[in-house]
Each structure stands twice: as structure tokens, then as C-alpha cells.
Amino acid sequence: MSKAAVRDAEVIATRLDEIQDRVRQMIADGTLQPGERVNEQALAAKLGVGRNSVREALRALERSGLVRIIPNRGAEVRKVSLEAALDLYDIRAGIARTAGRLAATRLEAEEEGRLLELLEQMEAALNNRDGGTYHQLNNAFHDHLMAITKNPRLIELNNTIEAELSLYLRKGVYTMAQMQLSHAEHSALVEALRNGKVAEAADCFESHILTGKQRMLDTVTRSIPHP
DSSP, X not given: OOHHHHHHHHHHHHHHHHHHHHHHHHHHTTSSOTTOEEOHHHXXXXXXXXXXXXXXXXXXXXXTTSEEEETTTEEEEOOOOHHHHHHHHHXXXXXXXXXXXXXXXXXXXXXXXXXXXXXXXXXXXXXXXXXXXXXXXXXXXXXXXXXXXXXXXXXXXXHHHHHHHHHHHTTOOOOHHHHHXXXXXXXXXXXXHHTTXXXXXXXXXXXXXXXXXXXXXXXXXXXXXXX
């Protein structure tokens, strides 16, 4: 294959990744709702790309669990049931246990500094009662924790599980008390990582995800209208 052909292939792959990211963001922010049918032509026009590019991006997102493609009907944003969300949390907890163990043995000084910086920023967001900023920082914190493992396959698996969970987690808003408890768990985990306590870090990260599962259940229960 010529150098020009290689460059063209790389440009196409990069473009498709960008389209996927934009559609993924539309799902995350609710522009595309769970169960909503995706009009390829309208989406292509909105993004300013070709319909074939949108179709390829949707196929990739199907592999990520965010959309499903129905023969003769096209793509729709997946719906995730409570039961499926609970199953995903259990898988995520197992990933977190492995991630905690690896991160405790592979943490570098610069990475430690970033963890502490994120903790401080989350503390400030909580003090300002800014749940939106806290949520963004929480995502950055978890992404950084996974990056510290330096295990690409584990990171990819975790990203897939989190993407599916995101389809359900928009159903409720966490309270400030729940976010404060989550932050305390973050602090305990970082302390274990900084001190190289491998077993404790694994326990902390797994426990953090499982208590997150309970927080999600509490939020869903709170949001159900009572007769």
C-alpha cells in the first residue's frame, strides 16, 4: 500500500472516530434519547457528514452497546433496564478490583499529583454545591484511575461497561449527601494507592463501585412516584 493510501485510510479512520464521539456525546447529553430511532439522513445533515460515514459510526457504537441496529428499520439508541444496569455494576466492580490492584503497583509521581488535584477540585465543587462540575470531575477522576493501570484491554472493557451504564444513569440525580460519601471513598482509595497498599486499593475501588450501585438504587427508588 502506498504512503498516500495509508494517509487516506488514517484520515478516514480519524474522521469516523470524530463522528462516533459526536454521536456518543449526543446520547450522553440526551439529544438522542434511549429508545429513539436514529434518522441517518437527518443526523448526517446535522453533523455535516455523509450518510455512509454516519452508518459506519452507528455500527461501531452498536459494538459499544450504545445503539442497536434493527434489520429493515435502522438504528435506535438502546434502552437499559434496571436489571441490566445492576448486572453491569457487578461487572464494573470486578474490573475496579483489578484496576485498584494494578494502579497501586504502577502509580507514578505525576499521576499521583493529578489524582490529588482532582480530589481538591471535587472538594471545591462540593463546597460550592455544584453537582454538575462534580459529576464532570468524577468522570475525569475515574478515567485517570483507569489510565494508571496501563492496561489497554482493561480500560477498553471498562469504557464499554460505563457507556452502557450511562444509558440508565441519567434517570436520576444524586443528592449532595451521596456525592459527599462518594468523595470520601475517593479519598480513601487515593490514600491506599499513594501508600502502595495493593489489597486495600483493590478493596476500596471495588467497594466504591458497589456502593455506587446502591446509590443508584436509592436514587431510582426516590424518583418513583408514590400512590
